[in-house]
Amino acid sequence: MPAVSPALPGTFDVVVIGAGVIGCAIARRFALEGARVAVIEKADDILDGASKANSAILHTGFDAPVGSLEQVCVAAGYAEYEEIHAKLNLPLIRCGALVIAWTEAEAALLPELIAQAEANGVADVEPLTEAETRRLEPGLGAGLQAAFRVPREYLVDPWSAPLAYLAQAIANGAELLRGAEVTGGQLDGDWTLQTTRGPVTGRIVVNAAGLYGDVLDERLLGKKDFAIRPRKGQFIVYDKPAASLASHILLPVPNKVTKGIVVCRTAFGNLLVGPTAEEQDDRETAALVPETLEALRRRGEEILPGLKAEEVTALYAGLRPATETKDYRITAHSAQRMITVGGIRSTGLSSALGTARHVLRLAEAMGHATQPPVDPVWPEVPAISAFARRDWQQPGNGGIVCHCESVTRREILAALDGPLKAQTLAGLKRRTRVTMGRCQGFYCSAELARLTEGRLAQPMLGHD
Ligand SMILES: Cc1cc2nc3c(=O)[nH]c(=O)nc-3n(C[C@H](O)[C@H](O)[C@H](O)COP(=O)(O)OP(=O)(O)OC[C@H]3O[C@@H](n4cnc5c(N)ncnc54)[C@H](O)[C@@H]3O)c2cc1C
Structure with a gap:
């Protein structure tokens, strides 16, 4: 039988399977340590699994189980994000959170939660009376009992962060293979992974397959x-004027299963209400259910009655890679030279950089050793948050294509170019915000179809 030519030539020190936020952060960490890294992603673009839809809160980990791996990774990930975000041009909206008790039973749980936060190293939480809470957030609805403030819970951009991590990995030598599903593999000294685009060889394999972690x-x-x-x-996303209704992230008292319904602004200047927590078997489709969204809307209006007068921009849903336990399922299979990074359920955006450091330590315990580059490259991602100076404010941008989100022709063309170029419309949206505003692409889709012609895996339709 003729030998099948490899999808990527050579033997990699580390092959990361899955380009969600966790895989992107792991690829960055290993590349910054000098490893030769490959990232294999089955979808046509990155961030196509759990990482495509979340609340975008940079959690401190104040409510994580004390002593859990999740808490350790969240704390480390949070610290590293704070340290590096400006260098990568990533936003950080330092708004703080209020954990609000709406019933007497919830109010009785607040001291325990404050003690948990302190045990998790989040020592700056402040208990608040009802009056103090209302002074901070005058728009809150009836029934509020008491709250506490977590000053360092922040908001980030859920897509630019992993994009920046992978861009930095690639700038420091990593290779990305998209549209390649890992279907199997053999360990014979090194791993030979079978992918739908040909084999890839590596010394250590990292399973960062998110919703398919167990399958892989x-x-x-x-x-x-x-x-x-x-x-x-x-989730429900409200129009930008609604963002003036709350300055903090408004969190409920969490329960054992979920952090509960949050109301918060977004890095793009909207306000969101969500998420629900609904178990399902389907790993691909996060269907929107009108009755559930109606209940979500009503809950949002109870928390912030001012929402009754606000318009909805969009609805979306995401899938958490939950398992039978709350904590992360990270295991080093030393004899098989493989590390599984599974069950990164509801804090992966916050923990990714810390999780990546944990995975590096596990690989080092397996004998992985490389020499870090003397002068690593720090690429900047485009600033697309509402809190940054945007491209439309700079000369030579080619004009605005998406007027709702002020996305320029230059931003779109840049996102369609380079080693991490958008290969799907969804990927282009996540890189630029194009079509994600009030009109949801009604006015700019024809122009966008012209600009993207011949560049996306699935062409946009109907620009004539
Ligand atoms: C509703 C919701 C709200 C959330 N809110 C927050 C929040 O506010 N803050 C926070 O920190 N976190 C939050 N999270 C959690 C966070 O989004 C997840 O923890 C994170 O996205 C998990 O990322 P991952 O890389 O492990 O998985 P994924 O994003 O699923 O990435 C796995 C990748 O592997 C690929 N893949 C799978 N199988 C294969 C294969 N065989 N071959 C090749 N590729 C493969 C997939 O296509 C996918 O791209 C939230 C999640 C949800 C759903």
Whole structure:
């Protein structure tokens, strides 16, 4: 039989499977340590799984189980994001959060939660009376009992962050293979992974397959020690004027299953209400359910009655890679030279950089050792947050294409170019915000179809 030519030539020190936020951060960490890294993603573009839809809160980990791996990774990820975000041109909206008790029973839980925060190293939480809470957030609805403030819970851009991590990995030598599903593999000294685009060889394999983490373990190890049961979260995004209704992230008292319904601004200047927590078997589709969204809307209006007068921009839903336990399922399979990074359920955006450091330590315990580059490259991602100076404010941008989100022709063309170029319309939206505003692409889709012609895996339709 003729040898199948490899999808990527040579032997990599580390092959990361999955380009969600966790895989992107792991690729960055290993590349910054000097490893030769490959990232394999089955979708036509990155961030196509759990990482495509979340609340975009940079959590401190104040409510994580004390002593859990999740808490350790969130704390480390949070610290590193704070340290590096400006260098990568990533936003950080330092708004703080209020954890609000709406019933007497919830109010009785606040001291315990404050003690938990302190045990998790989040020592700056402030208990608030009802009056103090209302002074901070005058728009809150009836029934409020008491609250506490977590000053360092922040908002970030959920897509630019992983994009920046992978861009930095690539700028420091990593290679990305998209549209390539890992279907199996053999360990014979090194790993040879079978992908739908040909084999890839590596010394250590990292399973960062998110919603398919258990499936991939079965394919590569012939066994799995956890089962993913996707947990859907639906959201309502309100128009930008609604963002003036709340300055903090408004959190409920969390329960054992979920952090509950949050009301917060977004890095793009909107206000969102969500997510729900609904278990399902389907790993692909996060369907929007009108009755659930109606209940979500009513809950949002109870929290912030001013929302009754606000318009909705969009609805969306995401899937958390939940397992039968709350904590992360990160395992080093030393004999198989494989690390599974599974069950990164509801804090992966916050923990990604910390999780990546944890995975590096596990690989080092397996004998992985490389020499970090003397002068690593720090690429900047385009500023697309509402809190940054945007391209439309700079000369030579080619004019605005998407007027709702002020996206310029230059921003779109730049996102369609380079080693991490958008290959799907969804990927282009996540890189630029194009079509994500009030009109949802009604006015700019024809122009966008012209600009993207011949460049996307699935062409946009109907620009004539
Ligand atoms: C509703 C909701 C709200 C959330 N809110 C927050 C929040 O506010 N703050 C926070 O920190 N976190 C939040 N999260 C959690 C966060 O989004 C997740 O923890 C994170 O996205 C998990 O990322 P991942 O990389 O592990 O998985 P994924 O994003 O699913 O990435 C896995 C990738 O692997 C690819 N893949 C799978 N199988 C294969 C294969 N065989 N071959 C090649 N590629 C493969 C997939 O296509 C996918 O791109 C929220 C999540 C949800 C759903």
